[in-house]
Amino acid sequence: MPSSSVFITSKSTVIPNQKSAIKSLKLSISDLPMLSCHYIQKGVLLTRPPSIPIESLIHLLKLSLSTTLTHFPALAGRLDTDSYGHVHIICSDAGVDFVHAKAKHFFINDLLSPNDVPSVFKQFFTMDNTLSYAGHKNPLAAVQVTELGDGIFIGCTVNHAVTDGTSFWNFFNTFAEITKGVKKISKSPDFCRDTLFNSPAVLKFPVGGPTATFSTDQPLRERIFHFSREAILKMKYRANRKLEISETQWDKNGKTDEISSFQSLCAQLWRSVTRARGLQPIKLTTFRMAVNCRHRLTPSLNALYFGNAIQSIPTVAEAGDLLSLDLQWTADLLHRNVVAHDDSTVRRGISDWESNPRLFPLGNPDGSSITMGSSPRFPMYDNDFGWGRPVAVRSGKANKFDGKISAFPGREGGGSVDLEVVLSPETMARLEEDMEYMQYVC
Template identity: 70%
Template sequence: MPSSSVTLLSQCTIYPDKKSTIKSLKLSVSDLPMLSCHYIQKGVLLTQPPYSIDDFIDSLKHSLSVALSHFPPLAGRFSTGHDGHVRILCNDAGVQFVTATAPHITLHSILSHTDVPPCVKDFFTFDWLISYSGHSKPLAAVQITELTDGVFVGCTVNHAVTDGTSFWQFFNTLAAICKGSQKLPKAPDFSRDTVFDSPAVLKFPTGGPTVTFNAAEPLRERIFHFSKEAIGKLKYRANRGELISQEILGKQGNDSWKTVNGDTNGKITSVTGNGNVLNRTDEISSFQSLSAQLWRSVTRARKLDQTKTTTFRMAINCRHRLEPRLDPYYFGNAIQSIPTYASAGELLSRDLGWGADLLHKNVVAHDDKTVRRGVENWEKQPRLFPLGNFDGASITMGSSPRFPMYDNDFGWGRPLAVRSGRANKFDGKISAFPGREGNGSVDLEVVLAPDTMAGLEMDEEFMQYVSEMV
């Protein structure tokens, strides 16, 4: 399916329906490193609207104008002051709105392919635009593409303005307004009095930074689906059978929980299936178990030397890790990257639980002190985020199955699928999405070199957990 099957029809600028009351927002220690990254590109596949496509476009334009009044930074531009600080000028300069058509592309043709069809990449605008370009380009864009029997709504947002949490808050607010919902998601928090606010200055080369990886390298991209049951098996295996009883926890297919029996030290404990006492902080989560399996299988598919050091890098949300906590709807980037290392030989010679435990301990240890130490280290040496796979042995996990990617309805039902564009794709880039059926299911968008992908597809240890998309 050639990507040229998508034809652009129109382009315009959408402005907020109300003037911004915020003058400017300084980019934080967590925002600035993203200036060399591409804009975020995520969108949803929908069935045909119950009214004409022209009516939907008009409705979406109006809804976007209203949504921008709730998110004024997205309608602004960057400005670097004499002090070297980069700020978002909330000047109501507007965002780009694009309409396109792909009359020969069906919903089935997108959903039935093993690999993500190339045409999906043309459902987004601002391809390969790095976030530093926000000094002159819009900080966000929306593209609607009409298909044979459906539509795709693609949203592109500057990565130095939002992380995944803020992106989906904006996207879901846009959908709620378009639907005519009286109850919108909670208003964003634009406060900047946080640990991420810093006097440190990040200096840029003349002309601005460039992306830190080869965006033109040959790649394959595939969505792997994991059911709740498959992930449960992975979690059981990673924990070596030492799982907290589902009945005791009252859990329903996810790792979030509020109140369970606590001991005198404040640690939450319960009885495992083998009758042993297990601290909640000792239990390897479902997502850590899945990540460890991917780490093992990709490393095996790459056929690395046993002494080669491999890296599994995870982006984590710091909002709830800080003390005091940031508002869950803090608008901006509040993420840090956790690298976990292991030699290829040791990772593959040991069981799944060994690698999963490495990931688990790293995540648990990333507390308030660790977040603040990361900020201090960056302030000593301000730098851009080095996105890419520089040694051929790295995996970078982004996004999250906890993001509310399917909690949007433009007026006639939930999305059929979530897809992403060309942005920030390189060998070893993984993005985690919730499965459409929810209930703890997960989709992994896996981007690998063609030979590595072929090896992964032959890896029985990995593929036994993969199931058909629902």
């Protein structure tokens, strides 16, 4: 790989091209726990536009971002804590950071050919190691555009207490839409705060704000594992084979006994990482995944509700059971937990948090957990800025620790999935030797 230096050419502030009609948005009890998490960092790798000079492209992106912020005024604001301890987004039109950088000694093939994700991707984002609580003083979003030898990387950094993945990608997709020349955006965000997540509960912070709940100094390896639609269907077949005895049963709420493709993939990952870690049979291991609550509530939230509307589902098992029993057992364990997370479960989670307000404990303190983030359902490749779809989606260094997994859709679509897997070097090496897992990797 060439030298990892990325050179910052310019840094500026982009403000909305119209003043916000929204003055303040209170953080919900789904937003507040994220104040100890890093800002979200996700971006797209694109080929270089064929007929527009870079200076013109940078100007166009700034204008488009300004227009996009008019539709997403919360991102141009700052956080503020009132005298009662409630945290608000003040839609002050203060603006977001825009960084233009160069790394023209890198080419697309350089970045995509190695097994491990090159560390230079982390330099394609700004605001590294910034906790979301810092949004009281810092911008709530930033965009970095990095020139490559034959491409462009557009990296977006957004405060995690302001957006979850659903809201993040709606913003990113809208930014691309407007850059491409769309006059009327296709998905207007919903800033309603009259929801079940709006609460009088107060989350107390130490003086100076929270600290990260995990170490950022661990030696880690990061790799993208690609799974084709066919490979995932094979896992799904294995996970559901006991259901073939009779027709899949549906209950009165439309829930099915069939284990999904993604649950099957998660089950295989959980088994194989547990084996790679060499855990003792009686060691409890946890697979934690974030779920979108918008459609789980009755009545449901607007699908374009802007903010966090997520809860974490932990599934726990002994390592010995994961490895001695079959894939169907593990997948069924995950499946039943996800299916059970309905309206009443969401409401119990809200009530539990209100009785004991707390930050989200991101990390892997016992060395036996997996945390699944993002989603293969997010429209990550629906980002045509005017010269074609992304070549790849990548993330920065934010919120990464041993056992952090992010799920992306595969570029070819059709149910393919990319898993961004972050593990200790020793565990990653053993996972790469696990044939039960690697037989499905393309």
